[in-house]
Amino acid sequence: MSLLEIDNVTLRFGGVVAVDQVSFSVEEGEVFAIVGPNGAGKSTLFNLISRFYDPAEGDIRFDGKSILSLGADAIAGLGIARTFQNIELFEQATVLQNLLVGRHRHRKSNLFSQALFLPSVREEERQHRLAVERVIEFLDLQAYREKYIAGLPYGVRKVVEMGRALALEPRLLLLDEPASGLSVEETQDVAFWVEDIKKQMGITVLMVEHDMHLVASVSDRVLALADGKMLALGTPPEVQNHPAVVEAYIGTTDANEKVPA
Amino acid sequence: MRTVFKTTYDADINLFRHGPQAAWYGLLLVLMLVIPFMFDDFWIGEATNMLIWAIAGMGLMILVGQTGQASLGHAAFLAVGCYANVLLQEKLGLPFILSFPLGGLIAGIAGVLVAIPTTRLHGIYLAIATLAISILADDLIVIAEPLTNGVIGLFAPDIAIFGVTINRYGNPDLFYWLVLAITLIVVLIYRNVLRTSLGRSFAAVRDSEVSARAMGVNVARTKAISFGISAGITGLAGALMGHFAGIFNNETFNIIISIQLLLMIVIGGLGSIHGAFFGAIIVAILPQTIAIARDQVTGALGLSSVAIPGLETAIFGFILIGFILFEPMGIYGRWIKIRTYFELFPFYRRDMFRRQKSYLKTERMR
Numbered sequence: 001m002s003l004l005e006i007d008n009v010t011l012r013f014g015g016v017v018a019v020d021q022v023s024f025s026v027e028e029g030e031v032f033a034i035v036g037p038n039g040a041g042k043s044t045l046f047n048l049i050s051r052f053y054d055p056a057e058g059d060i061r062f063d064g065k066s067i068l069s070l071g072a073d074a075i076a077g078l079g080i081a082r083t084f085q086n087i088e089l090f091e092q093a094t095v096l097q098n099l100l101v102g103r104h105r106h107r108k109s110n111l112f113s114q115a116l117f118l119p120s121v122r123e124e125e126r127q128h129r130l131a132v133e134r135v136i137e138f139l140d141l142q143a144y145r146e147k148y149i150a151g152l153p154y155g156v157r158k159v160v161e162m163g164r165a166l167a168l169e170p171r172l173l174l175l176d177e178p179a180s181g182l183s184v185e186e187t188q189d190v191a192f193w194v195e196d197i198k199k200q201m202g203i204t205v206l207m208v209e210h211d212m213h214l215v216a217s218v219s220d221r222v223l224a225l226a227d228g229k230m231l232a233l234g235t236p237p238e239v240q241n242h243p244a245v246v247e248a249y250i251g252t253t254d255a256n257e258k259v260p261a
Numbered sequence: 262m263r264t265v266f267k268t269t270y271d272a273d274i275n276l277f278r279h280g281p282q283a284a285w286y287g288l289l290l291v292l293m294l295v296i297p298f299m300f301d302d303f304w305i306g307e308a309t310n311m312l313i314w315a316i317a318g319m320g321l322m323i324l325v326g327q328t329g330q331a332s333l334g335h336a337a338f339l340a341v342g343c344y345a346n347v348l349l350q351e352k353l354g355l356p357f358i359l360s361f362p363l364g365g366l367i368a369g370i371a372g373v374l375v376a377i378p379t380t381r382l383h384g385i386y387l388a389i390a391t392l393a394i395s396i397l398a399d400d401l402i403v404i405a406e407p408l409t410n411g412v413i414g415l416f417a418p419d420i421a422i423f424g425v426t427i428n429r430y431g432n433p434d435l436f437y438w439l440v441l442a443i444t445l446i447v448v449l450i451y452r453n454v455l456r457t458s459l460g461r462s463f464a465a466v467r468d469s470e471v472s473a474r475a476m477g478v479n480v481a482r483t484k485a486i487s488f489g490i491s492a493g494i495t496g497l498a499g500a501l502m503g504h505f506a507g508i509f510n511n512e513t514f515n516i517i518i519s520i521q522l523l524l525m526i527v528i529g530g531l532g533s534i535h536g537a538f539f540g541a542i543i544v545a546i547l548p549q550t551i552a553i554a555r556d557q558v559t560g561a562l563g564l565s566s567v568a569i570p571g572l573e574t575a576i577f578g579f580i581l582i583g584f585i586l587f588e589p590m591g592i593y594g595r596w597i598k599i600r601t602y603f604e605l606f607p608f609y610r611r612d613m614f615r616r617q618k619s620y621l622k623t624e625r626m627r
Contacts, residue, residue, distance in 0.1 A: 071479075082475050092464065093461075093465075096273070100461050101461050101462065104465075109458075114454065114459050115453055117453040125457065126270050130270070
C-alpha cells in the first residue's frame with residue numbers, strides 16, 4: 001500500500017482548473033518530486049494535501065485512509081509536515097521556540113498541569129528539547145538557537161523551516177521549493193539533507209522544486225505538471241526527456257513550425 | 262556582559278536564567294514586601310492600585326501580547342469578575358477564598374463564550390467586536406438591576422480569610438500583601454504557560470495562523486483558551502478592584518477603562534510580563550503626578566487650583582503617541598536597550614536593535 005495516494009483530484013478556482021484530474025501515489029521511503037512551470041498547480045497540490053483547500057473531485061488517502069474529512073490542523077497529527085514556498089515562520093520567536101512548536105503534536109500534558117508546571121511537564125519539556133536538539137545538530141543550526149527569526153538571513157530561515165517540519169517527526173515531509181533563493185552551496189546542503197532524511201530518518205519526502213539539478217540528484221521519481229495536468233511520471237531521466245515535458249519547458253520540437261519573424 | 266554557560270536543558274526551562282537574576286528578583290520581592298513598613302497609608306493604597314492594574318494588564322497581555330488578538334473589551338471581564346465575586350459573597354454567603362477564584366473562573370468562561378464568535382475576526386474587526394462587548398456589558402449591568410443594583414451600584418464587603426478581616430481602609434497593609442500574593446501567583450502561572458506548549462501555540466497563532474495549523478495547532482481552540490485565561494486573570498483583577506474601590510457600579514468598568522488597559526500594555530511593552538508592570542506604574546502614578554504638577558503650575562502662576570476635565574486622558578494619549586513613534590517596544594524595550602548599553606559599555610552600537618524594531622502583528626491592521 002502506498003503512503004500517500006492522490007486519486008483523480010480536481011480543484012477549480014472559478015473558471016480556472018488549478019489541478020485537473022491528477023492521480024499519483026507516493027511510496028513509503030522514497031523521494032518524490034513534482035516539477036512544472038509557474039502556475040502548474042504544484043503548490044496548490046501541496047495545499048490540497050495539507051487540507052488548506054478542498055478538492056472539487058477525487059480523494060486523497062494517507063496510509064490507506066481518506067484525509068478529506070480532517071481539518072488542516074489534524075494533518076500534522078497523522079505525521080505529515082510541510083514547509084512553505086514563502087517562508088512562514090513565527091517571526092517574533094527564537095529558532096528554538098519555532099522548532100519546539102513543531103513538537104506540538106507530541107504534547108501529553110494538559111492545561112492545568114502546564115499552568116502549575118508539574119514535574120511531569122518539566123520532564124516532557126526536556127524530552128521535546130532533546131528531540132529539537134537532534135534536529136539542530138542535523139541541520140547545523142547551533143549558532144542560531146537563541147536568535148529571533150525576524151533578524152535571520154533568508155537562507156537560514158529556509159533551513160529553520162525545514163527543521164521545524166522535522167521536529168514534528170513526520171512520516172511524510174512536504175517540501176515546497178526547499179532550494180528556491182538559495183546559493184549553490186546551500187542547495188548542495190539541501191540535497192545532502194534530503195538524502196539523509198530519507199536514508200537515516202526513514203522519512204518519505206514529497207517536494208516541489210524548480211532546480212532540475214537538485215531534483216535529478218535526490219529524487220527517486222518525478223511528476224511533471226503543466227496547467228494543472230499531469231505530463232509525465234517516472235524516474236528523473238525519463239521525465240526530463242519526455243517530449244511533453246520538453247515542450248512545456250522549451251517549446252515545440254517541430255522543425256516545420258513557423259518561427260515568427 | 263554576562264554569558265550564561267548552559268550545561269542542562271533545565272537552564273532554559275527554569276524561571277531564572279542565572280543565580281544573580283534570581284537574586285535581583287528576590288531583592289525586588291523583599292522591597293515590595295516591606296512597602297507597608299516604609300510608607301503611609303496613601304502610598305500603600307497607590308502601590309495596591311498599581312499591582313491590581315498589573316494583574317489586569319497581565320490578563321490582557323496574554324491575549325494581545327502573546328496570542329496577538331486585540332481586545333478593546335476587557336473592562337467587561339473586570340466587571341464580570343468584580344460582580345461575580347461580590348454577588349457570590351453577598352447572595353450565596355461564600356467566603357472570599359472561594360468567591361474570588363470562582364469570580365475569575367466565571368470571567369474566564371465568559372471570555373471563552375465571547376471568543377467563540379469573535380475570534381473568527383482579525384485586527385480592527387476584532388477590536389470593534391470586543392468594543393461592542395464592553396459597551397454591552399455596561400448596559401447589561403444597568404438592565405440586570407435586581408442583581409447588580411443598576412446605576413446605584415454595590416458595596417464590596419470586607420474580605421474575611423481564616424478569621425482575619427481585611428478592609429482596604431481598615432488595614433491597608435494586609436490588603437496590600439493579599440494583592441501582592443495574588444500578583445505573584447498570576448506571574449507564576451503566566452510564566453508557566455509561556456514555557457510550555459500552550460504558550461508556544463499562542464505565539465504560533467500570533468505570528469502565522471497558516472503555519473500554526475500546518476504544525477497541528479487548532480487555531481480556534483487556542484484562541485478560545487487564550488481568551489479564557491486572559492479574561493479569567495482580568496476577572497481576578499476586577500474582583501480586587503471592587504474591594505479596592507469599596508463601591509462600584511456600571512461606570513466603574515466603562516469603555517474608557519478598556520481603552521486605558523490596552524494603552525497601558527502598549528506603553529509598557531507588548532509581549533512581556535515586565536510590560537504589564539511598567540504600564541501599570543504609569544497608569545497608577547499618572548493621576549497623582551498630574552495633580553501635583555497642576556498644583557505646582559497654578560501655584561507658580563498665582564492662580565487658584567483648577568481641574569481640567571480630560572487632561573489625564575490627553576496626557577495619556579500624548580505619551581502613547583510618543584511611544585508608538587519613538588519606542589514601539591514600550592518601556593520594557595527601552596529598558597532592555599539601557600541595560601544592554603551598560604552591560605556592553607563602551608561597545609554599544611547605535612543600530613544594535615534596528616532589526617528588532619518590528620511590530621507585532623496585533624498592531625497591524627490586516
